[in-house]
Amino acid sequence: MDYAERYREIIPEFDRFQEIQSCPLAATARINELKIDRSRLLERLRVGGISFEQLGWYSHGIRLSSEKPGKLLDYMLGFIHIQEEVSMVPPLILGPLPGERVLDLCASPGGKTTQISQMMKNQGLVVANEPSLSRISALRSNCERLGALNVVITRYDGRQFPEIDVDRVLVDAPCSSEGRARRDPGIWSRCSPKRSQDLAALQTGLLKRAVKLAKPGGVIVYSTCTYAPEENELVVQSVLDSARLEQVALPGLKECPGLTEWQGRILSDELKLCARYYPHQNDTGGFFVARLIKE
Amino acid sequence: MVDPSDIFELWRARFGLPDGVFSGYRFFRRAQSIWVLRDEKLPRISYETLGLRMMSLKDRPWKPTTCALQVFGKYATRNTVHLDSVQASRFLAGESQHLPCDCEPGYVVVFYSGEVLGCGLYSHGKLISQLPKERRMASCEDGDGDT
Numbered sequence: 082m083d084y085a086e087r088y089r090e091i092i093p094e095f096d097r098f099q100e101i102q103s104c105p106l107a108a109t110a111r112i113n114e115l116k117i118d119r120s121r122l123l124e125r126l127r128v129g130g131i132s133f134e135q136l137g138w139y140s141h142g143i144r145l146s147s148e149k150p151g152k153l154l155d156y157m158l159g160f161i162h163i164q165e166e167v168s169m170v171p172p173l174i175l176g177p178l179p180g181e182r183v184l185d186l187c188a189s190p191g192g193k194t195t196q197i198s199q200m201m202k203n204q205g206l207v208v209a210n211e212p213s214l215s216r217i218s219a220l221r222s223n224c225e226r227l228g229a230l231n232v233v234i235t236r237y238d239g240r241q242f243p244e245i246d247v248d249r250v251l252v253d254a255p256c257s258s259e260g261r262a263r264r265d266p267g268i269w270s271r272c273s274p275k276r277s278q279d280l281a282a283l284q285t286g287l288l289k290r291a292v293k294l295a296k297p298g299g300v301i302v303y304s305t306c307t308y309a310p311e312e313n314e315l316v317v318q319s320v321l322d323s324a325r326l327e328q329v330a331l332p333g334l335k336e337c338p339g340l341t342e343w344q345g346r347i348l349s350d351e352l353k354l355c356a357r358y359y360p361h362q363n364d365t366g367g368f369f370v371a372r373l374i375k376e
Numbered sequence: 377m378v379d380p381s382d383i384f385e386l387w388r389a390r391f392g393l394p395d396g397v398f399s400g401y402r403f404f405r406r407a408q409s410i411w412v413l414r415d416e417k418l419p420r421i422s423y424e425t426l427g428l429r430m431m432s433l434k435d436r437p438w439k440p441t442t443c444a445l446q447v448f449g450k451y452a453t454r455n456t457v458h459l460d461s462v463q464a465s466r467f468l469a470g471e472s473q474h475l476p477c478d479c480e481p482g483y484v485v486v487f488y489s490g491e492v493l494g495c496g497l498y499s500h501g502k503l504i505s506q507l508p509k510e511r512r513m514a515s516c517e518d519g520d521g522d523t
Contacts, residue, residue: 235422
């Protein structure tokens with residue numbers, strides 16, 4: 082937890098940020114319209130006496146009071162997917178359309194992959210890449226449970242993903258996961274500047290490849306669930322010679338601008354267009370999201 | 377690639393699926409399984425999976441997967457079983473139960489409260505749950521949730 086002190090200067094209301102780390106997160110789920118209409122699912126929950134609250138900022142997000150939402154019949158039927166609230170943000174910023182070809186470079190366990198599939202109304206093609214064989218089974222199982230029929234799974238090192246034409250790319254990169262600390266308080270003890278720097282090398286490789294693969298004018302979204310600028314703004318800055326940033330914002334969800342300075346280093350002013358989601362501002366986990374347009 | 381009309385004929389014969397249910401999809405065979413995918417142009421790269429695994433040809437008769445029945449089974453007009461809540465709980469737990477019904481022996485689409493729960497095997501008056509272990513409710517762990 083002391084490690085978080087390095088963010089005292091950049092996170093507003095830092096004491097509240099610290100306090101909320103010890104408050105567990107409410108369970109949230111996404112309604113899966115690949116299998117059920119939103120209104121019918123909400124009716125099922127009401128009739129079944131399952132208490133829930135709709136998220137104010139996303140019509141397909143719900144907060145459940147159930148301790149074990151994975152045990153609900155609606156989960157087994159693939160009507161809902163358990164997904165952390167701010168984890169629903171990157172696909173919305175990516176904005177995939179039916180009929181497009183979209184690459185999800187770091188796909189497992191598939192929450193965002195299937196959200197993309199849903200936004201595309203099961204049309205077009207989602208190429209879901211996951212380098213780790215052991216993580217592919219979770220990805221596959223979620224795609225099948227949720228009825229995603231436009232998803233193919235590949236197993237490449239994302240940094241060397243083969244040349245294909247794609248309209249949009251999501252890079253939801255492996256990261257130090259500091260934003261998950263409300264679920265797993267042990268995370269802080271595993272964080273270090275060295276770890277962030279090692280991850281940044283991988284993240285930069287992934288994002289550079291993603292920018293290379295996108296068609297000119299194509300959209301690339303880079304996201305992590307960490308606060309470390311080394312894994313966020315510094316990574317995004319490395320591709321600003323071949324892509325430009327666009328504003329990330331969603332009505333009803335409070336975000337802070339990306340950093341333009343870190344530990345005395347001045348960064349591109351454009352980086353303020355990125356979004357930092359902090360747990361104490363929306364009662365969620367933490368996330369970083371950047372939307373890039375390939376030049 | 378597999379001829380879609382061959383696949384459709386199998387599903388029509390067993391479950392009475394109406395025409396057109398599989399239009400817009402293509403089918404692939406890998407080993408003893410058939411996979412279904414939206415009919416889209418595929419980049420020439422190597423794949424781990426293509427869409428959803430919909431049936432196994434390993435044994436006779438062919439066996440539909442629960443995930444495929446949850447998508448296409450709602451159109452079935454034959455060999456369907458409708459359970460009450462007690463029966464559904466047993467089925468979801470992966471159990472077998474005696475159940476008088478007019479199905480032909482073999483794989484059936486199991487419904488509860490208007491929704492397809494998955495695949496069952498009807499044999500000698502017994503309904504044997506074919507739910508994969510990870511989908512059974514008694515052993516259902518928390519989902520592979522995202523961060």
